Amino acid sequence: MSNTTKGLSEQLLATLPFLRRYARALTGSQNQGDQWVRLCVEVLLQQPELMQDSASSKVDIFALFHRLQRPFGALVRTGDDTDTGTAxxxxxxxxxxxxxxxxxxxxxxxxxxxxxxxxxxxxxxxxDEAEQALRAARDELRRVASVKVLVIEDEAVIALDVAKIVRDAGHQVVGIAATESTAVALAEKHAPDLVIADIQLKGHDNGMAAVRQILKSMSVPIIFVTGFPERLLTGEGIEPAFVLTKPFDPDLLKTAMAQALNIAAI
Incomplete structure (x- = not known):
């Protein structure tokens, strides 16, 4: 293996978890997001010259990803359901x-x-176009309708920060759960429109286990938070579509909530 090919492979391995996270968040689908990422990786390995003279490997891998699948197309609601009564x-x-x-x-x-x-x-x-697009998107996020949100987080300070961000975004926090059993009970009681869950809780409790229990009785979009997203996005088994890295800023959580709820309503 040449040094160029070896270096490219290392760049891809380092970037892959984050590219998969982005593709999933954009499409709202593990399968669809991963399909485009696999295509990008296959083409890049077959044609490494596409990455020659790269100023920033991660940036150019993301740019190549968009060139290969452009355009994703707008996310369009299927069916003819015109009821807009729920949040x-x-x-x-x-x-x-x-x-x-x-x-x-x-x-x-x-x-x-x-x-x-x-x-x-x-x-x-x-x-300028990117700056204008970012400003316009943030303006739209401020107009979102209020929904019920359940927070699963065992660190009190972090839980309160998340709750504040959720409320600042115009949503209602129906409960904060520090354990699996509390999370399941609160979900059954309030039927949340969205769940924000930490992966690792204290003791032997696990946010993903709590979510699996919740999803047995209801269909609700989930946003997972973790300090190590690359460990979660391994390509093995079923993985979440929305994964945030701790610590995160308010704009990140607000965007993830809007995107997750948008996908869920399609």
Whole structure:
């Protein structure tokens, strides 16, 4: 193996978990997101010259990903259900108005931490266009409808911070659970529209186990938070579509909530 090929493989391995996280968040689907990522990786390994003279390997891998699958297309609701009475349905109508470019810029900046200029390069647009898209998307996020949110988090300070972000985004926190049993009980009592769950709880409790129990009795979008997303996104077994890295800023959580609820309402 040449040094170039070896270096490219190392770059891909380091970037892959985050590219998969982004693709899943953008599509709302593990299968669809991973399918595009696999295509990107296969082409890049077959044609390493595509990465020659790269100024930033991670940025250019993301840019290549978009060139290979462009465009994703707007997320379109299927069927002819026009009932917009529930909170998630009202939210879908509002978030659905956000153009595809704005959603991508939001996720690239607040989920993956790229600068606006890097996001512009990834999407093949100007810096001004990316900046305008980011401002417009944030304006749309402020108009979202209120939904019921359950927080599963055993660290009190973090739980309160998450709850504040949720409320600042205009949503209602119906409960904060520090254990699996409490989470399941609160979900049964309040039927939340969204669950935000830490992966690792104190003792032997686990946020993913709590979520599995909740999903047995209801269908609800889930956002997982963890300090080590690359350990969760291994490509082995069923994995969540929405994974946030601790610590995260308010814009990141607000964007993830809007995107998760938008997908759920489609």
């Amino acid at each position: 998630p349905q009202r939210l879908q109508v509002q978030i659905g108005e956000i153009p595809d470019r704005q959603r991508k810029v939001l996720l690239l900046t607040v989920l993956e931490g790229f600068a606006v200029e890097e996001s512009a390069h990834i999407l093949g647009i100007t810096d």
